[in-house]
Amino acid sequence: MPLYEKLKNIDRRVIYIFIALSVIIPLVFKIAFTEQASPIVQNIFDKIESLPEGSRVILSYDYSPSTAPEIQPMADALTRHILEKDLRLYNMALWAPGHNIATETTDRIIIAEFPEKVYGEDYLNLGFKAGNEFLIAVILTDLKKMYTTDAKGTDIDSIPMMQGVKNLRNFDLILSLGGGKPGLKEWILFAGDPGHIPVAGGATAVSAPNLYPYYPEQMLGLMGGMKGGAEYESALMKIYPQYKNKSHPGIDLMGPQAIAHLVIMIFVIIGNITYFIARKRGEER
Amino acid sequence: MRRQVPLAITFIVGWTLIIAVFIPHPPFGQLGENFTTYFDIIAVFAFILGGGNLIRVHGNKVYKKRQDWPYSIVTILGFVVVLIAGLFKIGNPDGLSGDLTQPGSLFQDLYTYIFAPLQATMFSLLAFFVASASYRAFRAKNKEATVLLVAAFIILLGRTPIGGYLTFWLPESLSFFHIPNLAYWIMTIPNLAGQRAILIGISLGVIAMSLRLILGIERSYLGGEGERS
Amino acid sequence: MQRLLGIFLIIGFLFPLTWISESFAQENPAFDDSAGITIAPPTNVKAYDHPGDAGGAIVVEWDLSPQDHPENDLILGYEIFRAVYPDGEYESIGVASPGHTSYMDANAEDEHEYIYKVTATSGNGPSATAISNPAGSSPEWINFGMTNLFIIGLIICSSVIYFIMHAKKGGKLFLRKIGGLEAIDDAIGRATEMGRPILFIPGIHDMDDVQTIAGLTILNYIAKKVAEYDSRLHVPVCRSIVMTTARESIKEAYLSAGRPDAYSDDFVHYVTDEQFGYVAAVDGVMVREKPATCFYLGAFFAESLIMAETGNSIGAIQIAGTAMPAQLPFFVAACDYTLIGEELFAASAYLSGEPKQLGSLKGQDVGKVIAMAAIGVGVLVETIYVISGSSAIGNLSSFIKNLFVLG
CATH class of the missing domain: 3.30.160 (Double Stranded RNA Binding Domain)
Known part of the structure; x- marks a missing residue:
């Protein structure tokens, strides 16, 4: 079979093999690039940087393990930045598996890297509650209507960080990570807009275009996909160089993503070449 | 009667909730959230139906040794083990x-x-x-498809550091053509305009559909009444 | 394989560039120590009930401290204190960032009046304080901040209802052809001829999503055709309520097609609420049963392409429809026909051909005209303002923009 015929009738499994290799090889050889934060990511960083010490920040884990490789770098970087700035961090989850991820992030980042931070005074896990966007609508006016205890079952009134917190309006920033529903869009529509609370966050690359319409009026910033996380990591390392020696999975995984993009482009070019040859030969119109 | 009762409930609840949006005073202000909580409660109980159906379908499959029945054992085992691990x-x-x-x-x-x-x-x-x-769909079949293809390439490159390296040499006056900037422009201007247009269309479609439901004109989701052609 | 390695070698050439760009890293600018400067307090502190809410919120506003400039970093923020009026003790209730001139006290109780004081904080300690007027909160009956939404909603709803009445009286309505809906009958016929089942996926959301309802209205039509053609229908769902509703809808469809005997509850079965567990199950069904036709009509997320590509690989005719903009490109790439956004909601009206339903589609066009007119006028006025710099036109532009901002 001539090369043209082979390329024209390329088996989809061949494409799959090349995509797999384009991810595996850069991972093995640790091909990595540097990043620079775009304005839409830098805005989030600047907002956190500008918040006074002790400000309250919600970090909502609105995703599941499926998208964790893409979203987790954002969660790690945000957690580090929030605690580095001595802000008060309130973890919660609109997705059930999000609570597990929040617990895992707490163990890996907060307990390991910020041993001086005290649970209940500097950070808190509110856990998962069912109710999707309507949970947000309820806690906009009365947080204790839905959260009577934290994730560990401790009475919410006995937690120092919860003193003076009545509802979402007592928070200075809401960060939602995910991109599905409920997620950042619901935080904007049900908390940010009606409560005039700054909202920002991160979403998978696939979902990010859905959220651009809310930027910058209703959403002060957005981290889109792996690149968004990598950009935030680079912004963090620029101001806090100590994080150059810590894990930065976003930047590390941009290498495989870059190569995979190139492989897809090569296949699209091959597809177009065979298409034009076929058209020239009159096989396709 | 079997159709009239749900339609009447839809009509009353629908209009009440629409009006409640504009009335913050209790008890109207909380109506939307309360009704959604009711839905969640019903959905939780409905899960018993779903779980029951899962066990019945796969139990039947195992019992009658239908095609691929061993997979059904895995499904039932997974269901039971996670349920017990969580409950106890x-x-x-x-x-x-x-x-x-x-x-x-x-x-x-x-x-x-x-x-x-x-x-x-x-x-x-x-x-x-x-x-x-992408391999199948991105073909430069006509002018529009070619524009789409070029935009896709710019985004693919612009969303990786490679795009930045390819055009880092461009002078400041031409920074717009720096690939990451071009990708950002495509995402936030033409893409956003299209997204907004689709969103406006969808929102209007939702309004019309909701009105049809509230007014009882659209009832085929309830099974209809033999009105269809 | 050699070619592949060649590509990676070229990319590997780009790797050293990482070192170059790292060398451009900037250091954190040094903090400008401003010890010894007296900080002036904020002025003109006002407190008032937050309008248009259910009570429990008071807004505190102030004018910035004269030393609050982004360039000098003197002011670290503003601290807000509150006391029950007239003789309560002050307690700190929150902080605001530099440059901010308001704070919402969302912890107010309607039965009390409060008085507030605001102080600017700096590296040298707090400034003197400025005290507000006493203010209380109360619930309101009408949220006037949503008047614009009410008027626009009223116009759109009225026009939808008007055109429904108009159509009921026999008024003529034009509806363009929607390819995806025209193809439904052929797709069902093809499955019947091939003796293979038809797969219907109503999305992954519950019945509280109007997209799911829109999908189920089309399912009703499809089920009727399937009953007439004596074909096979398979509807795996991921929500229990969707399962019961879909069963009801299909049962009625078989009844009205005169085939109640052919109906079985097993047409619809629950899989799991879990998104990717559901996708795995649906893909399994596709690969094992090889349906001739696949419908994806409802709310979809990342699973859209996974299902549509699997359907494509088994050679099924695929008709999709969703109002999730991010998933539309995937469906367009992998399916034969795609209902884009509003077409999904128009589908049941289109398929039924009922004048009342078609009238509602016409009514929604009025909303489009309003949106297009508002965008056109807004863009025109803003463009003239940017070119001319006239403050009068600038005010007009702001006025138009505020017409569409919720208070």
Whole structure:
């Protein structure tokens, strides 16, 4: 079979093999690039940087393990930045598996890297509650209507960080990570807009275009996909160089993503070449 | 009568909730949230139907030894094991009163070592399918498709550091053509304009559909009344 | 394989560039120590009930401290204190960032009046304080901040209802052809001829999503055709309520097609609420049963492409429809026909051909005209303002923009 015929009738499994290799090889050889934060990511960083010490920040884990490789770098970087700035961090989850991820992030980042931070005074896990966007609508006016205890079952009134917190309006920033529903869009529509609370966050690359319409009026910033996380990591390392020696999975995984993009482009070019040859030969119109 | 009651409920609740949006005073202000809470409660009870159906369908399959019945055993086992691990907090260091996700609990282990990798595996299929779909779909068949193809290439490059390296030499006056800037422009201007147009159309479609439901004109989701052609 | 390695070598050439760009890293600018400067307090502190809410919120506003400039970093923020009026003790209730001139006290109780004081904080300690007027909160009956939404909603709803009445009286309505809906009958016929089942996926959301309802209205039509053609229908769902509703809808469809005997509850079965577990199950069904036709009509997320590509690989005719903009490109790439956004909601009206339903589609066009007119006028006025710099036109532009901002 001539090369043209082979390329024209390329088996989809061949494409799959090349995509797999384009991810595996850069991972093995640790091909990595540097990043620079775009304005839409830098805005989030600047907002956190500008918040006074002790400000309250919600970090909502609105995703599941499926998208964790893409979203987790954002969660790690945000957690580090929030605690580095001595802000008060309130973890919660609109997705059930999000609570597990929040617990895992707490163990890996907060307990390991910020041993001086005290649970209940500097950070808190509110856990998962069912109710999707309507949970947000309820806690906009009365947080204790839905959260009577934290994730560990401790009475919410006995937690120092919860003193003076009545509802979402007592928070200075809401960060939602995910991109599905409920997620950042619901935080904007049900908390940010009606409560005039700054909202920002991160979403998978696939979902990010859905959220651009809310930027910058209703959403002060957005981290889109792996690149968004990598950009935030680079912004963090620029101001806090100590994080150059810590894990930065976003930047590390941009290498495989870059190569995979190139492989897809090569296949699209091959597809177009065979298409034009076929058209020239009159096989396709 | 079987149709009239649900239609009447839809009509009354629909209009009440629409009006309640503009009345913050109690009890109207909380109506939307309350009704959604009712829905969630009903949905939780409805899960018993779903779980029951799952067990019945797969139980039947195993019992009658239909095609691929061993897979049904895996399904039933998975369902039962996770249910028991969660309900009884097996292996939980703090027993029944502790957090479900505590390290050491069987539920958390099932989550970490089975659920999470399986989910990630399914999602990662997207990378492969995006490649094969792009290969098939991105053909410069006409002018519009060619513009789409060029935009796709700019975004693919612009969303990686390679795009930056390719055009880093451009002078400041031409920074607009720097690939990451071009990609950002495509995402925030033409793409956003299209997204907004689609969103406006969708919102209007939702309004019209909702009105048809509230007014009882659209009832085929309830099974209709033999009105269709 | 050699070619592949070649590509990676070229990319590997780009790797050293990482070192170059790292060398451009900037250091954190040094903090400008401003010890010894007296900080002036904020002025003109006002407190008032937050309008248009259910009570429990008071807005505190102030004018910035004269030393609050982004360039000098003197002011670290503003601290807000509150006391029950007239003789309560002050307690700190929150902080605001530099440059901010308001704070919402969302912890107010309607039965009390409060008085507030605001102080600017700096590296040298707090400034003197400025005290507000006493203010209380109360619930309101009408949220006037949503008047614009009410008027626009009223116009759109009225026009939808008007055109429904108009159509009922026999008024003529034009509806363009929608390819995806025209193809439904052929797709069902093809499956019947091939003796293979038809797969219907109503999305992954519950019945509280109007997209799911829109999908089920089309399912009703499809089920009727399937009953007439004596074909096979398979509907795996991921929500229990969707399962019961879909069963009801299909049962009625079989009844009205005169085939109640052919109906079985097993047409619809629950799989799991879990998104990717559901996708895995649906893909399994596709690969094992090889349906000739696949419908994806409802709310979809990342699973859209996974299902549509699997359907494509088994050679099924695929008709999709969703109002999730991010998933539309995937469906367009992998399916034969795609209902884009509003077409999904128009589908049941289109398929039924009922004048009342078609009238509602016409009514929604009025909303489009309003949106297009508002965008056109807004863009025109803003463009003239940018070119001319006239403050009068600038005010007009702001006025138009505020017409569409919720208070």
